Amino acid sequence: MTPARTDVAVVGAGIVGCMVAREITARIPDASVVLLDRDTVGTGASRRSAGLHCPRGSTERVRRMARYSQDYYGELKAGAPGLPIHEVPMSVVASPASAPRLREVYLDSAELTRTDHLPDRAPSGHPGGPGNPGDPAHPGHPGIRFPEDAEIWDCQGAQYADVYALVQELTRELRPRATLRECVRVDAVNTVGHNGRDTGDVELRLGTGETLTAGRVVLAPGPWLAAPAWRGLVAPLGARVKKVVALHIEQVPDRGDRAVVFQDEDAFLLPLHALGHWLFSYTCTTWDVDPDEMVDGLSPHDVDEARGSLRRHAPELAERGVSGRVFCDAYSPTGEPEVRALEDGRVVFAGAANGSGYRLAPAIAAEAADLLHLPPKPPHTMEKQRSQS
Ligand SMILES: Cc1cc2nc3c(=O)[nH]c(=O)nc-3n(C[C@H](O)[C@H](O)[C@H](O)COP(=O)(O)OP(=O)(O)OC[C@H]3O[C@@H](n4cnc5c(N)ncnc54)[C@H](O)[C@@H]3O)c2cc1C
Numbered sequence: 001m002t003p004a005r006t007d008v009a010v011v012g013a014g015i016v017g018c019m020v021a022r023e024i025t026a027r028i029p030d031a032s033v034v035l036l037d038r039d040t041v042g043t044g045a046s047r048r049s050a051g052l053h054c055p056r057g058s059t060e061r062v063r064r065m066a067r068y069s070q071d072y073y074g075e076l077k078a079g080a081p082g083l084p085i086h087e088v089p090m091s092v093v094a095s096p097a098s099a100p101r102l103r104e105v106y107l108d109s110a111e112l113t114r115t116d117h118l119p120d121r122a123p124s125g126h127p128g129g130p131g132n133p134g135d136p137a138h139p140g141h142p143g144i145r146f147p148e149d150a151e152i153w154d155c156q157g158a159q160y161a162d163v164y165a166l167v168q169e170l171t172r173e174l175r176p177r178a179t180l181r182e183c184v185r186v187d188a189v190n191t192v193g194h195n196g197r198d199t200g201d202v203e204l205r206l207g208t209g210e211t212l213t214a215g216r217v218v219l220a221p222g223p224w225l226a227a228p229a230w231r232g233l234v235a236p237l238g239a240r241v242k243k244v245v246a247l248h249i250e251q252v253p254d255r256g257d258r259a260v261v262f263q264d265e266d267a268f269l270l271p272l273h274a275l276g277h278w279l280f281s282y283t284c285t286t287w288d289v290d291p292d293e294m295v296d297g298l299s300p301h302d303v304d305e306a307r308g309s310l311r312r313h314a315p316e317l318a319e320r321g322v323s324g325r326v327f328c329d330a331y332s333p334t335g336e337p338e339v340r341a342l343e344d345g346r347v348v349f350a351g352a353a354n355g356s357g358y359r360l361a362p363a364i365a366a367e368a369a370d371l372l373h374l375p376p377k378p379p380h381t382m383e384k385q386r387s388q389s
Contacts, residue, residue: 006034006179008372009204009214011186011230013037014046015163015358016351017220018170019365024218025177027374033178034212035171036204038185042167044222044291045357048327049164050246050281052270053359054090054261055110055157058335062356065337065363067107070157072362084165088271089256090158091118093150093313094263102263106155113154118144118258143316144260144269158259160270163358184208186229189217191343202346205229216372217347222357223291223328233342238333239352243286245298247306247321249278260313267309269317280321282309289328298324329355339367348372 007028010021013035021035037043055070057063077085092112094102106112146152171180185207192198204212221227223241225234253271261268267282284305298306302324310318330352332338337360338352350368353360 004211005032005201005213005215007031007214008033008216008218009202009212010035010218010220011037011189011204012044012220012222012224012351013041013167013171013180013182014044014220014222015042015049015167015170015361016222016353016364017218018042018167018174019361020218020220020350020368021174021178022170023362023365023369024372024374025174027369029177031374034181034214035174035178036181036184036186036206036212038183038207040182041171041180042164044224045244045327045329046167046222047164048244048325049161049358050270050279050325051161051163051166051358052088052259052268052281053157053159053161054268055107055155056105057107058105062336062360063105063107065360065367067109068366069360069362070107070109070159073159073161080169083169084162084274085159086161086273087159089119089258090155090261091115091258092153092155092261092263093146094153095147096149096151098263099151102153107157109157111154111156115152115154117152118260119154143314145313145315155261160259160272161358162274181206186227188229189219189233189347191346200346202343215346218350218368218372219342219347220350220368221330222351223330225330225352226290230347233347234349237338237340237349237352239330239338240287240333241289241291241328242331242355243284243289243294243326243328244281244355245284245302245306245326246279246281246324247310248323248325249280249310249317250320250322251278251317252276253278262313265309265312267313269314278317279325280306280310280317282306291328294327297326302326329353329357331355337364337367339364339371341371345371 057066188205190203201213202217257271259270270279307318331354332352348371
C-alpha cells in the first residue's frame with residue numbers, strides 16, 4: 001500500500017531519481033520516500049545512455065561533482081563488485097592549442113600523461129601496433145587516425161556502466177526502504193491543495209486517480225521538461241532538450257581496447273566489451289525535441305552526421321556504423337547541471353546535466369538532498385545501505 005502522505009516523493013526513476021531516493025534514505029533511514037515513474041524504472045534517457053564517465057568538468061563546480069561521483073561509483077563498485085560498472089583505459093586526442101584547456105578541465109586524479117601514441121593493447125592474439133599520429137590506421141584501437149600534430153594523453157579514472165542495468169540494481173536495493181510506483185504518471189504538482197488550502201505540503205495527482213501528499217518533492221524528469229504537471233514550474237530554468245545519437249559499430253572490441261576521446265570535437269569511441277561492439281558518440285545539434293517522439297530510430301540525417309564525424313577519426317569504422325541509439329537529454333543554459341529549489345523549496349528540480357547525467361548523478365543527488373535540508377550523511381556502498389535495512 002502506498003501511504004496517502006509521504007515525507008518525500010521523487011518523480012522520475014532514471015539514474016538521477018534513483019540516486020536521489022538512495023541519498024535520502026541513506027541520510028534519514030526512517031524517512032518515508034516514494035519513487036514514481038510513468039514507465040518502468042530506468043527506461044528514459046538512462047536506458048539509452050552510453051554511460052561513460054570521463055574524469056573532467058567544464059567548470060569548478062562540475063569538476064567537484066565529477067570527483068564526488070567518481071569516488072561514489074568507486075565505493076559502490078567496491079561494495080558490490082557485480083555491478084555493471086567497468087573501468088576502461090582511456091586516451092584523449094587533442095590539438096596542441098587545446099593543451100591548456102585540457103589541463104584545466106581534467107581532474108588531477110586523471111593524471112594526464114602525454115604519450116606519442118595509443119598505448120599497446122594487452123596481448124590478445126590480434127596483431128596491432130600502436131597508432132601513431134599521421135600513421136595509417138592499425139587493426140588495434142580499431143583503425144583510428146590522428147592529425148599530424150595531434151597530442152595524445154593517457155587518462156586515469158574512466159569507467160562506463162550499463163546504466164539501465166545499474167538502475168535496476170539500485171532500485172532492487174531501494175525497495176525495502178522506499179515505495180516504488182512504476183507505470184504511475186504524475187499529472188499535477190500542486191502546492192495548494194484541492195480544497196484551496198496551503199497546508200505546507202505538496203499534492204501530486206497521479207494517473208491512477210490517486211492523490212499523494214508529500215512534504216517535499218524532487219523532480220527528476222530527465223528530458224520530460226515539458227510534462228504538463230511541471231512545465232510551468234521548470235520553465236524559468238531555461239533548460240532545453242537536445243537529441244543525442246550514438247552509432248554502434250559492428251566490430252568486436254579486443255581485450256585492452258581503450259576509450260578514445262576526441263577533445264576538440266566532443267566525441268568519443270567506447271569499446272562496449274559486454275555488448276561485443278564499439279560505440280561512437282558525437283555532438284548532435286538537433287534541439288527542442290520531444291522525448292515521446294524519439295521512437296523512429298536513426299534518421300538519414302543522423303546517419304550522415306554521425307558517419308561524417310566518425311570518418312574524420314576512423315574511416316574504416318564509419319561504414320560499420322549500421323545501428324545506434326537515439327534519444328535526447330535535458331541541457332541547462334549554463335552547461336552545469338540544474339539542482340534548484342522551486343516553490344518555496346518544497347519542490348526541488350534535479351537534472352539537465354547536459355549529456356552527463358550518468359557520470360554526475362551521485363553529486364546531483366547529494367546537492368538535491370542538501371536543498372531538502374536533510375542531514376548530510378551519505379554512506380556510499382550498497383553493503384553499508386544493506387546493513388542499515
Ligand atoms: C544516446 C545517449 C548517450 C548518452 N551517453 C552518456 C554518457 O556517456 N555519459 C553520461 O554521463 N551521460 C550520457 N547520457 C546522458 C544520460 O543518459 C542522461 O543525462 C541521464 O540518463 C538522465 O537521467 P535522468 O534520471 O535525469 O533521466 P531519465 O533516465 O530520462 O529518467 C526520467 C524519468 O522520468 C520519468 N517521467 C517522465 N515524465 C513523468 C511523469 N509525468 N510522471 C512520472 N514519471 C515521469 C520517465 O519515464 C523517466 O524514467 C547519454 C544520453 C543518451 C540519450
